[in-house]
Amino acid sequence: MPNPLPPAGPQRTLSLAQLTNSVGDGAYYVTSALYFTHVVGLAPARIGFGLTVAWAVGSLAGVPLGRIADRRGPRGTAVLLALATGVAVASFLVVRDFAPFLAAACLYATAQSGLAAARQALLAGLVAREERTGALAHLQSTLNAGLAMGAALGGLALFAGTTAAYLAVFSVDAASFLLCALVLLRLPAVAVAPGDPSAELVVLRDRPYAVVALLNAVLLLRMPLLSIGLPLWITERTSAPEWLVSALFVLNTGAVMLFQVRTARSVDGIPTAARAIRRSGALMVLVCLVFAMSAADAPWVAVTALAGGSVLLVAAEMLHSAGSWQLSFDLAPAGRVGEYQGFFGTGVTVARTLGPLLLTALLVGRGTAGWLLLGGTFLAASYALGPAARWAAGTRQEPAPAAVARDVRATAAKVPDRQGRGR
Template identity: 75%
Template structure:
């Protein structure tokens, strides 16, 4: 690989360009949507929060059937249709002026996004050899962060303008970005649908070992709202560190993932190395939580130093956990149900985003140092509990044992 930041030419690069396209639009959407819905649409903040929570709950439920649809009807065609559906859902936000239409549009947006994520994973599995998937996912994560950063900058310009036209332009940009994503996905080779004989059952929902693996991974993902919610509230309420550090820590995390995620993923090549990566990330996350806790009651610059050191440890843990979980989610899924299983595994992200704010605010603001240590301890326990869950899942998969031996 000649450039660690650019995937090889061919399907891998096209997938990265598609990721870049819609992440630019999403970055602009994320930084402006709350003010758009409250200031332009006129909804109360509590109703916006309720609507988005309900929407992502619906999205987590439909991710599995949409992933199954990608397996059975073809991953490329399903991904293209869901990318267009996402763009249409974003465009519909431009016309809503009341809570019920907003809720309907938000549910459509979350459902299409969840299904698109599962379909793209199935498409990736069909086009990229097993040994190259984790490396490509690392590239896609770097691309995602780069696109979000660019989009956030564009959204910042709209916030600075503060006009309705500027907000509408951001939403139009996000809608167009998903159309561009769909056009890029059309350029990929098609992936033949999987034909399965026999009765239809609950599929992944009956697969207890994989369900346990997904649950434990969800615990590890509770750190997701840390930079956007947990640390800002901690810095403001429990430390004397300068407020601008919130932005600096976000930039540090985003830049580190852009530059080092691919390198961090290179050592993850199979089930055993993925298990080790997840366990190491548990220890590093525990250390990060302990260092974050040291910032309470310290002088401003000592607190700032502890927060920066903790953020460095946290992003190292994040990159290791991400690489390990990507490898495991693919390697332990049946070859004929990748979309369905990826749709289910991806619900962990939605659950973490939904429950994470409540968990983090309760632990960190309510319990202080003890809360940080409990968060780190829970992460370490979950990372080690994944070992037996992985072995049990691997043992129950004759096709996986032949397809992906433990390295």
């Protein structure tokens, strides 16, 4: 099994930063809904509306914030956005009405979207091109480990059920982003990459890349499938016990922690990325077929089908993740990685915003037919991504990966290495 730790140096420091704030995120995810209803005092419908608006704003802000990271430097931008996220979380501690809640949520979503883009640009500046997918695999494993620890912490607050417990969890979340900022400061500064210095958002006119990002957003519907679609399916359409929802989440998280790095090893360029995504699409068809079988009356058949489908789902998820990471970086022009990563990352927001409505209509509303339609959609999008990526690659001239790696190392050699110095 591959070493669970990333290589020493920038990759390990990036993983530590990921771990610190993902612990806070895990606690936030499991407690936020009840915190906003029980402590802030908002109705569920208003919470849902506010968060939808906030993430819509955040998705729009991700691209210009990514461009700022390209022009001003990704490390400083990432540090500031981590601090802004911490401030947003801390403000949740004192808001008690909808208007300030909406303002805090918009700041939170905007800072989170920008932070994701800035960190991708930071990784691109510190890690050689051929090592980026492997580095992202380590980061994804670290993310899942942090989310699991944070979810356990949030579970303690849910068990206690007191206002003090909820406030403590949100305080820990805010502090985690402060700690993340301090860890990011330990990284060497990244010189602004050569390229067009204008503030114009070129990615908005890059049709081939937009098509790739759109198809990837379709494949990202697997995210609300695990968190929304499958729990509703289990409770509404199967005879399986409800506790199975939690067990399947643990299965997914643990498998990604253990096997994402190994899965990413097979992806090292656009052709292998397209192949991994096609395999992911084919697996998603099987996932949908097996999940559809769980509607059987016998509980043991339902549990077996759901467990088997979940194993196939996590395999498809890891293949898609590795392939999409490779495409998102390889197709981004030099000097605009943050801008392009900000645009590519909007697919996550689209999937999380529209996915629950779509999956509820398909799975709960149409049953087996909905599963078949969903599987066909995944398959079509996965097979279309290969030609779209080749189209995008043919519209730009990028330096050879070896030359890029040399430039990265030369830049890093000119910057004082601050690794190991505590702050």
